[in-house]
Amino acid sequence: MGATNRAAGARNAVSRASGNSCRSNRSSKAAAICPGHRSEQTSGTDGSENRRTEVTNYPSPVYGWYVTFVLLLGFTFSFVDRQVLNLLVEPIRQDLNVSDTQISFLQGFAFAITYVLASVPIGRMVDRLNRVRIMIWGVLAWSATTIACGLSRNYWQLLIARSGVGAGEATLSPAAWSVLADYFPPDRLSRPISVYLMGPYIGAGIAMIAGAEVLDFTREVSSIEVPLLGALAPWQLTFIAVGLPGILVAALIATIREPVRTGRKEVDLVVPSWGEVWAQVRANKRVYIALHLGVPFIVVMLYGLQSWTPTIMVRVYEWDLADAGRAYGVIALVTGSAG
Template sequence: MSPDTAVNTGADYPSPRRAWGVTFLLTVVFVFSFVDRQILNLLVGPIQQDLDLNDTQVSLLQGFGFVATYVLLSIPIGRLVDTRRRISIIAFGVAFWSLATAACGLARSFTGLFVARAGVGVGEATLTPAAWSLLADYFPPHRRSLPFSVFLMGPYLGVGIAMIAGGLVMEGLAGQGPLTVPGVGALAPWQATFFVVAAPGIVLTAMLLLIREPARKGLKTGTTPVAVGYGDIVAWVRANHRVYVALLIGVPCIALVLYGLQAWIPTYLLRVHGMSLGEAGTQYGAIALIAGSLGVLSGPFVGRYLERRGHSDYQLRVCVMALALIGPGLAALAVAPSAGTALVCIAVVSYLVPLPLALVATALQSATPNQMRGVLVGAYVVTNNVIGLAFGPSMVALATDYLFRDPAAVGKSLALVGVIVSLVGIFLIGRALEPYRVLLEAHGVDH
């Protein structure tokens, strides 16, 4: 085979030092994307007071306001990821979402905040498709689980930092009253907090532009990547429909639980257990940071344990195991008699929710040919966020407002939604275990 037509099989993966350096930078970017995304959840009380919003309106800001643009752009951006320079795509996204986060601090109405949140969604839509594609080209298949686990710690570190640092910033600013900024006017403490969390995006954008793009694996050497037609992608998904229903609909049931928790646990701790905003932010932030990170990092080890015992479908099997335990954990939260018991329940669920996520990332890479990955990761981002972010906060809020009709019933709402959704996820993923094994046997673990 001549050099012009040889297929890049991955023997020339970047050095481990370079690959891990990029992994850690992408993880930091992911952390701050979630700080920018999640800080709103800590600021629900003062925002409701200043803008006169109810829980359902807040849930639209937490969910639909962000997710509408996020999901609409994920597949087109995934298409760009399959053919263009991925580092540049991420750098543009970081700059854009940082500006949009700062714009949240200028909002004076529901509409203004909704538009700014939509801008955050535009920028953050670039990150997951491009980062997953990059990591698959930095590490060979048998070494991907750990770097994906490290990267996927980002949301939990981000939520933890948003809750802890955001709570401290809010309490510090609240003691000073409104801040007057030249050219902007008076800013309430919650508005100034948005400016503080947006600032790191400037540094991260500059650092990203220093990274070299790795060679794409699975392409003929010396060729330019050409996007596969949408018809070919649809045909591939239809041929393996049970696997992709599990990955694109079943797995996002976990995201629905996750985003429901992140949106309403701080408010639950305030309303039901009488914590202050600073206490709720610090305690839930610490739980999200520690339990969430441990969950992500534990996933590959649980997966290897199952793999050594002959379960080639271990990535999806861990999803089923996690969902089977999440429901009882949330049911216990609904009847927790004290703040201490509630925090234990929250810690258990916060560990279980991210347990399978790194394995899902590797499963999607293993099941999908290289030149379809950007689009199908984009599709995963779409369904994960439509199901998770658009419906998670809103389903909990609707249950609280219209089913229980009691703001203090938010814990019951979390439990009801979580149990139902967990059962749906178990069904959809469970029926894909055998087809996934067959797909791996037919096509190997990488393309």
């Protein structure tokens, strides 16, 4: 995210300055550890030798890929919880007697406003605090609020719970990108990032397919009595069913070791001030303006398509809701992930 990237830029500047200082003193020390570098400096003068030393001091590639797939699982389930609402438009609209506009508010603004507002503060936390713990608490938060969506008895309760899902999910990607950058050297980072970014498409597909199965299973009943919770509609059970696995996802993320931050020691941790952050933005304003204008248009198209495709298949083409979920889920799962 923006704050994390800008902070990384400032850290790189500190790292380069520290590296220059260490190289100037190499003649007096055969092997010195620079404050701004994780790896040991060797006696060689060849830049490629130094790069090889840095690579070998990253954590094990095997463990790095384990971390990548755990984070992929987390990202996948974040999209399951985010996207399952799209399959439940018709039953929610009928049960709560709400309009398409109110449903769209749940799908978009209610989620996005908390996601956006929480992103920058969480990015600052990622720069300062234990990133694995941030992800664990985020997974538990969005899973709990997804379950709360299933326990909602009216539109306003559902709206508040949906906003909580957005705030919780804002924790994952800033921390995940930062962690992956500390498990892989820059020249090997693109593939883990690409694998991680398969999560939205896998998650959207699973959300549609799993939601369809729950709806199909409860097709013959209008409500189900659940101990302590009372009567729940099938759409409510669907939210609960996709929210509960978040406990297991959080437990898996807890197995990840917090890596040493690339280019600095924890004791020398320096986080840029807000003034430095905004100076970085101003210095690269063309990049930031382009991204903040272009990406939202892509997201509007993508999320609009995802949000209403199952409903259009039901209303216009008279598909069964569960069948529509399965068909669209397979399309998202296979073609989205392949891309």
